Structure formats: structure tokens, C-alpha cells
Amino acid sequence: MGWRLRIEHETRVRYGGPVLSSFNEARMTPLTLPTQATLESRVTVGPGTIAVWSYDDYWGTHVSVFELPEAHEELVIRATSTVQTEPHPSLPPASQRPGWATIREQAEGRRLLEMTLPTALTTVAAEVSGAVIAEVAGRGPDDTAAAISALVRDRIAYLPGATGVRTNAQQAWDKGQGVCQDMAQVTIGLLRAAGLPARYVSGYLHPRADPKPGRTAFGPSHAWVEYWAGAWTPLDPTSGADVGERHVVVARGRDYGDVPPLKGLYHGPSHSHMDVTVEVTRLA
Amino acid sequence: MADVFDDYRLADAWDEMFAAAEWAPVSRGVRQRVMALERFLADVYSSGDCFSDGVLPWRLAVTSDKFRREVAGFAPANGVRVHVAGIDLVRDEAGKFRVLADNVRVPSGVSYLPENRLLGALRAAAPPGVADPFVVVLTPGVHNAAYFEHTLLAGFMGVELVEGRDLSCYRNRVYVQTTGGRRPVDVIYRRVDDDWLDPLHFRPDSLLGCPGLVNAARAGNVTIANAVGNGVAEDKRIHPYVPDLIRYYLGEEPLLENVESFRLDDADTLLRPFAVNDGRDVWVLPGGLT
16 A cells, blocks of 8 residues: 655756766666565656666665766756655564664674764764763663654754755754754764664655645655664654655665765866756655 | 896896795795685675675775775676785795785886786786777876886886876776877776776876776776775785685685784784883883784
8 A cells, every 4th residue: 555656856957167078976766675666767867868877886776877978068867766665564562673782793794884883974973972872871772763863853953055965964963954964964873873773865755744646746855764673774863754655765875975866077167056856746 | 128127127136035946835825815815805896705704804894995885796807806916025034935915906016027927917807809908007197106117017018008187988988099099998907096096986086097987897898907996905904814815715725924913803912002101201102912
């Protein structure tokens, strides 16, 4: 009884003059997972018809690679996909979830270790994490994660434009403002400091909890987190909402740096302007 | 020029170091080591069996800044990642050769090599179906301390010496602008470190490489020699495990021993800094391992 979502993600870059060559990677194709199936997905690039080549990277993300060898002043990337999303199973009772000791042991394993190590974008100062951990102490793993998420939502006001893609967790914490990327990275830093493996999720969110089929909504690219407590468990510190049919997973990594929707470089004027629109339509 | 170089290489330095009887076992030991390191690199960038089997900790790989996730999941054309290695040997107090370091990224001194052997290895590494591979030597340029060696090497091998700005990538193929026009490149013997090689994947401010090289290698259209990511096998924390890697991959006892080195993650290894009190202050100095 899931949702069928249509996502149209358009990125338009205008340069302050002619760009001679440009090399890019886009990470905009939703994954197929137990909770979602990507039925159709396409990344097209203009102006004109630009060849797009793809590969799956180390983190399992579908990467679209393209280059523009001719002079151009504008770049347009359209990522279109249709995804069937399913409700996530609710958390099993705490008695069926592993305790701290088990999680600590599992965290040393091949799949989890990289999600326990600090990264430059997710690390907060030891004083900050120490104070947070003291505040949430005495709880089980799931309750700790929920408490950390609530605390981050409390601390950081959602304010687009307050931070940039290179803002790290400590800067966002100090500023007390940020967007989903910042809230996700702060949460990850605190979860890892508390002993829970945690990873960054890049994707889309339908802005409404119960949208009418057929009506299009504008929902920006979104980011949230997953922590490990015997299974990867999603948590959306920005919206505070349960992660479910509204969420579409595109990529997962240690932090934003592993999963940027668009990364590239070009020869040309340093001034450019990027417009991103994401239209999400519930089809059924 | 070449004769002078050859004479120096063979007559003086080499013969002084090695009695002929010593060369054969050293040669076998180095060969064994490089074969194990090849297997290790192939493993690190694919299934990572050596970590699952507990030969060495996964933590060492993922915390190494030379571990390149960008090249995981694809293998170079003929499976070779270490096209040329420089193994540093020292004599211990008993006169026995021991391995100080394995240089499997960009070993300096390769212009001492018989150039046909290196060129043969590079040509053999070309993508499948290329009958007469076009090989270039990629140098960081005239400001690099080893530029002279790069010119010698390219000259000995009879191949083009190029800089990053001479290369361009288009549709996952690499081209070089030469005096004779633009032509596709099959094998790049690069003297540029991973960090600087491809600004799309590594340092974005690098002007020494060329954007698109890594994806061209991933697509199997060009071979980068030595392979990207080899540095993880040079990591000083992994060096003490090389004898175990030889046993694990080859089922043989190591012919060459490491210089004595200690694993800091071993509970029996204690790091002992020394504190010297000169009456005014206490100076803490790096000390030994016990």
C-alpha cells in the first residue's frame, strides 16, 4: 500500500561568460531497496544532447558522468524518476533490539566501521558531544538516537541560506542555523560520538504527509540519517517526521562529501549561478 | 648520455653492494613481495578477503589517506597495478638484507631501469584490443625536482613526455596533443601522485593532471601506471603486515624480512616517550618502542 512518486529534479547553472570545458558527476538516481523500487530513471544533460555515462561508486550510488567539451554559458541537468515507496516497518520493541555492547562489537565489522569514524564535515568538538551525551545518558540505543535528533532540531533553526555545502557540523552547531544537510551532519557526529554507527542519506522528501495524487509539490533535495542498531534505522532530524513513503533514498555515505548531487569543474569565469527545482508528484 | 648512465649504474653502485651470490635470493625475495602486494591491492579494491579473514585490520585500510575509494570495484587491463616497484633494502648488523619500504606508487630512480623492460610492462598493460599501444610519460613539469629523470625515462623508452595540460579526456578516452596532432593515449606512465592526477576526483585545484582520467581508466579505455590507490600498500602501518600477506596470498614463507617494526595496535608494544627535566621545564621527546 505504498506511494508512487514522480520526481523531476532540474539543475540549471548559468555562468558569467563562456565555459570552455566542463566535467561533472551527478548522483541523482534513486536506489532500489526493500522500502523503495526505482521503476524508471533518466538523467539528461543540455544544451543539446550530451552523452551520459554511468557507474556505481564505492558506496553503491548510481553516478551519471558527463562532460561538455564545447563552449557554453548554461548547463541544464534533468533527473527524472518514478519510484514506488513503501511504509517502513515500525521499530521492534527494545527487547528485540541489540544493546550497546552488541552494537559496539558489530561496529568494528567491515560494513559498519567507516560509519563510526569521524569525518571533517560531521565532527563536533569533544565538549559539545560530551555535553550532549551526558544529557541523553541512561537511554537505550534507539531512545538515544531519537533524543539526539530532537536535541539537534531544537538547537539548529531551519534557515535556508544560513550555511553552504562546505559548512561543517561544528560551524552549524555554533551558528544554530542551517538546512537539512547541516542537521544531518550534526546528528551523525553526535550519534557516532555516542557509539552508534551513522550514515548520511541524500534523497527527496514529499513536503506533505498525505498528498492528493496528481498534484505537484515543490520539495527540495533532502538529507537525513540512518543509524545502526542491529539494522539501519532512518531518522529525519530536520522534519522530525517518521521516515516512510514520503522519503526517496538516492545515496548514502559518511557525509555530504560522499554523495553530492552534483560535482564538477569547468574552465571559465568564476562567477556562476545555480537554480535547483525539485518537483514531486504523488501519482498513486 | 645513455652509456655514461649505464656505466655508472652497473659498474659502481650496484656491484659494490651485491656479491653475485647474494643477488639471486634478494631477487627472489623482492619478486615474492611484489606478487603479494599485487594480490593485496587487488583484494583491497574488491572483496577485501584479507580483512574478513583477519590477516590485518580493516581499520588500517579505511583510515589510510592513501586508500582511494574512487578506484574500488574495477580492475586494470591485465590485472597489474604495480607496473614498477622500488623496494628499499638495508643491511642489518648481521649483514642480512631487510626491507625498509615498498615503493609501489611513483618510485624514484626508475631511469636506472633497463628501459625496454619497463616499456614492455607498460605496453602489456594496454587496454584489450590495442595492438600497438601509445604510451606516454606524464610529468608534473619542469618545476618538479625529478623532471630530469622524467625526460631521460621518456627518451630511453622512445615515448612522449607530456604534462597534464597536454592531455584531454573526451567520452572516457584520453587524448594527447602532440606536434603531429591529437591522438588517443592507451597507457599513461604517470609521475604525478594520486592527489594531483584528476581534479574531478581528487584535489580540485590541481593543474598537474587532467579531469576525466580516473573515469577513462574505470571505463577500461586507458591504463594508469602505477595504478591509482597503490599508496595503501605503502602505508607505514601496513608495512609490518607484509610478511603475513605473503603467507596469506602465496602460502610461502617470506624470503626477505622486514626491518624490525612494531605494530602500535599490539598490546605488547609500548610507546615510550622520554621526558627530560632541565630544571626549567620538562621536555618530552619521542623515544623508543619496547
